[in-house]
Amino acid sequence: MTKPVLATTSLAGCFGCHMSFLDIDERILELIDLVEFNKSPVDDIKTFTKQCDIGLIEGGCCNSENIEVLKDFRKNCNILVSVGECAIMGGLPALRNGISIKECLEEAYLDGPTVKANTEKIMPNDEELPMLLDMVYPCHEIVKIDYFLPGCPPRADLIWNALVALVTGDELKMPYEVVKFD
Amino acid sequence: MRENILSIIEKYQKDHRRLMDILIAIQDTYRHIPDEAVDILADQLDLSKVDVEQTISFYHFLSREPVGKYAIYLNDSAVANISGRAEVVQAFEEELGISFNNVTADGLIGMWDTADIGMNDQEPAALINGAVFTKLTPKKVKNLVAGIKAGKDIPDLVTEIGEEVNGPAALSTMVTNNIRQKGAILFSDDYEVGQALKQAIAQTPEEIVTEVKQSNLRGRGGAGFPAGLKWDFCRQSGGDEVYLICNADEGEPGTFKDRVILTELPKLLFEGMAIAGYAIGAKQGIVYLRYEYRYMQAYLESILQELRDQNFLGKNIAGKAGFDFDIRIQLGAGAYVCGEETALIESLEGKRGEPRNRPPFPVQRGYLDKPTVVNNVETLCSVVQVILEGAEWFKSFGTSESAGTKLLSLSGDCKNPGIYAVEWGVTVQKLIRRAGATNVQAVQIGGPSGMCIGPDQFNRQLAFEDLATGGSLIFIGEERDLLGDFVVNFMDFFIDESCGSCAPCRSLNVILRNKLLKILDGKGTNQDIDELYKWAGVGRVTNRCGLGQTAANPILSTIENFRHLYEDLVETNENFVSTFDLKDSVAESNAAVDREFVLPHKTR
Numbered sequence: 054m055t056k057p058v059l060a061t062t063s064l065a066g067c068f069g070c071h072m073s074f075l076d077i078d079e080r081i082l083e084l085i086d087l088v089e090f091n092k093s094p095v096d097d098i099k100t101f102t103k104q105c106d107i108g109l110i111e112g113g114c115c116n117s118e119n120i121e122v123l124k125d126f127r128k129n130c131n132i133l134v135s136v137g138e139c140a141i142m143g144g145l146p147a148l149r150n151g152i153s154i155k156e157c158l159e160e161a162y163l164d165g166p167t168v169k170a171n172t173e174k175i176m177p178n179d180e181e182l183p184m185l186l187d188m189v190y191p192c193h194e195i196v197k198i199d200y201f202l203p204g205c206p207p208r209a210d211l212i213w214n215a216l217v218a219l220v221t222g223d224e225l226k227m228p229y230e231v232v233k234f235d
Numbered sequence: 236m237r238e239n240i241l242s243i244i245e246k247y248q249k250d251h252r253r254l255m256d257i258l259i260a261i262q263d264t265y266r267h268i269p270d271e272a273v274d275i276l277a278d279q280l281d282l283s284k285v286d287v288e289q290t291i292s293f294y295h296f297l298s299r300e301p302v303g304k305y306a307i308y309l310n311d312s313a314v315a316n317i318s319g320r321a322e323v324v325q326a327f328e329e330e331l332g333i334s335f336n337n338v339t340a341d342g343l344i345g346m347w348d349t350a351d352i353g354m355n356d357q358e359p360a361a362l363i364n365g366a367v368f369t370k371l372t373p374k375k376v377k378n379l380v381a382g383i384k385a386g387k388d389i390p391d392l393v394t395e396i397g398e399e400v401n402g403p404a405a406l407s408t409m410v411t412n413n414i415r416q417k418g419a420i421l422f423s424d425d426y427e428v429g430q431a432l433k434q435a436i437a438q439t440p441e442e443i444v445t446e447v448k449q450s451n452l453r454g455r456g457g458a459g460f461p462a463g464l465k466w467d468f469c470r471q472s473g474g475d476e477v478y479l480i481c482n483a484d485e486g487e488p489g490t491f492k493d494r495v496i497l498t499e500l501p502k503l504l505f506e507g508m509a510i511a512g513y514a515i516g517a518k519q520g521i522v523y524l525r526y527e528y529r530y531m532q533a534y535l536e537s538i539l540q541e542l543r544d545q546n547f548l549g550k551n552i553a554g555k556a557g558f559d560f561d562i563r564i565q566l567g568a569g570a571y572v573c574g575e576e577t578a579l580i581e582s583l584e585g586k587r588g589e590p591r592n593r594p595p596f597p598v599q600r601g602y603l604d605k606p607t608v609v610n611n612v613e614t615l616c617s618v619v620q621v622i623l624e625g626a627e628w629f630k631s632f633g634t635s636e637s638a639g640t641k642l643l644s645l646s647g648d649c650k651n652p653g654i655y656a657v658e659w660g661v662t663v664q665k666l667i668r669r670a671g672a673t674n675v676q677a678v679q680i681g682g683p684s685g686m687c688i689g690p691d692q693f694n695r696q697l698a699f700e701d702l703a704t705g706g707s708l709i710f711i712g713e714e715r716d717l718l719g720d721f722v723v724n725f726m727d728f729f730i731d732e733s734c735g736s737c738a739p740c741r742s743l744n745v746i747l748r749n750k751l752l753k754i755l756d757g758k759g760t761n762q763d764i765d766e767l768y769k770w771a772g773v774g775r776v777t778n779r780c781g782l783g784q785t786a787a788n789p790i791l792s793t794i795e796n797f798r799h800l801y802e803d804l805v806e807t808n809e810n811f812v813s814t815f816d817l818k819d820s821v822a823e824s825n826a827a828v829d830r831e832f833v834l835p836h837k838t839r
Contacts, residue, residue, distance in 0.1 A: 120817055155827040178828040185824035186817075195815050197760065 066112025076209035254585030295569030303345025413653025457705030507615035633659035648712035740783030
């Protein structure tokens with residue numbers, strides 16, 4: 054039997070969820086037996102080369118590239134999982150949602166107390182750069198998300214247990230320790 | 236100002252527990268609570284400034300900003316909306332040149348949205364400086380505004396006058412009673428004030444409690460707790476200081492039965508209170524009257540005086556040595572949650588109307604931490620007939636678990652809105668017929684906090700064992716948008732009226748309302764419906780009081796009974812991609828940095 058194929062990405066996140074994923078320690082050896090990786094920072098495959106079974110999404114959507122990647126994941130993965138608070142509800146980046154994006158940009162590039170060098174008052178607008186969204190959106194407001202793993206980041210055990218449950222079809226083990234957040 | 240405020244404080248014996256009365260008096264005089272008044276109150280009543288401020292901020296009819304010499308509070312309930320409220324709003328705004336929730340530049344007139352004012356049978360209705368103006372039309376609005384601008388006093392603005400008690404002899408109000416069906420218990424023809432009281436004091440208090448227990452009289456406010464048992468618990472708490480409170484804070488949108496009882500049968504109510512006072516050993520009774528009904532306050536005071544003159548209230552009542560009992564009226568200031576008995580007690584003590592944790596229950600520790608019975612207006616009225624005619628007679632009405640009759644407020648899409656006294660056990664179908672409602676899509680039972688049922692359930696009975704209700708049915712016609720016109724309005728109501736103490740009530744209801752709006756906007760999925768239903772259930776177990784526990788009912792019961800209305804609105808494609816629009820959402824940032832929108836952006 055071929056192994057299930059896994060893809061992962063970090064959108065508007067800090068890679069903390071990926072780091073937590075790597076916290077599975079020696080189980081990383083089991084992981085290799087369990088799944089095959091496709092597009093993911095873990096193996097550095099940049100584009101999908103085949104249809105995947107599971108996509109793990111870290112981070113919400115703050116720019117046009119995030120939207121494209123997320124839609125791409127929805128198209129290429131049978132199951133999508135929002136991993137961590139940013140994917141689930143925008144998280145820390147969404148703190149800017151109460152402030153207009155124009156104000157954010159001006160503060161960052163023109164008016165902020167630490168802005169010294171930008172004497173020509175340039176705002177980055179190269180077409181190579183992703184366009185910023187008016188707000189940071191949780192992933193499920195853009196595409197359908199099948200499962201949600203809460204935490205900032207979710208514990209390695211939670212990610213691991215969820216992945217094993219998805220692959221094996223067994224019930225997800227969720228002892229209190231892996232879903233308490235303080 | 237200082238002298239005036241000091242004299243108001245003096246009038247209430249510098250008692251901080253009478254803060255509500257003091258604030259209402261100040262609000263009446265200055266049309267707001269000025270900063271200076273807050274300072275004086277804090278100083279004189281030995282409170283912190285924050286204590287005073289938090290009480291002010293809690294109540295709808297108390298304000299730190301001037302509300303206008305003439306303050307127009309226009310009801311914004313769902314039934315007002317379907318009765319032509321929008322045209323009335325437009326007329327007001329055109330006549331005054333300002334939008335709602337503002338005051339004219341000269342400070343003369345302020346217009347404010349307000350939650351249900353208990354006039355669902357005669358909407359659109361408004362309160363202007365405490366007086367009620369019903370069945371408003373753009374034409375009436377024009378005349379009203381002209382009258383106000385001409386400097387007329389409020390009584391001179393009242394052009395139509397209701398029947399009998401509502402007429403010039405007593406209330407001189409535009410309110411009409413609309414009693415469509417009388418029943419044996421509340422509207423008995425041979426009722427004579429004092430008869431039941433004399434009969435009661437010939438027996439021991441224990442005997443009265445036993446009689447009421449045997450009658451199976453259950454609380455008429457909605458929860459249906461056995462009245463006799465409540466009295467018994469209170470007696471068991473002991474102590475020499477016991478209070479009886481009549482809950483006349485009828486705030487559930489669509490309910491107006493207590494308004495009619497207070498208008499038509501105040502003596503029956505006060506006699507019931509005296510009997511209850513005798514049974515539980517209370518010397519003082521308090522009627523907590525919702526602010527919206529303050530047009531009745533002077534009239535009710537005069538009835539109380541009449542009863543005192545007849546020795547049915549006061550000292551050694553009806554010649555019974557040692558039986559002292561009197562009643563005072565406490566005005567609320569606009570807060571739905573104060574209908575919850577522990578919130579009501581907090582409010583009576585001059586505080587924010589935040590529900591208390593229970594236990595201890597009020598019968599253990601209530602008003603001023605003393606054992607307290609809080610009964611609904613209608614419950615106390617029923618007591619009189621129980622004493623006069625006996626428990627067995629009372630039980631001959633209604634069903635096995637719901638003895639007696641129930642006063643119902645019927646309104647909405649029907650020919651004959653008004654008050655109906657029916658026996659418990661009556662079917663919804665029968666009431667639809669009597670009210671002259673046709674093409675009924677849904678019936679909202681017991682107000683927004685109750686439930687919404689469709690035609691397949693119209694054969695159900697109104698009774699505690701089937702459909703329990705505090706006394707209202709709203710008929711919703713086929714032509715209405717049930718979710719958009721009613722459910723959203725009901726959710727907005729609960730969001731406004733939440734005291735904010737429990738997080739699930741404070742925030743979850745907002746989330747639920749927004750999710751509902753998302754679905755109504757065509758952006759929802761089946762998953763949204765499922766989540767809405769699942770989350771709505773959370774409030775039932777995580778909030779402290781009845782408001783929070785039932786606030787999601789408009790959504791819960793319409794998903795249960797009208798799921799197809801939701802399903803018609805959502806996208807069913809499992810891989811649904813939302814209506815999120817990339818071009819729209821980057822427009823602002825692109826404009827800020829001066830760049831063009833290009834699609835698609837290549838993914839790396």
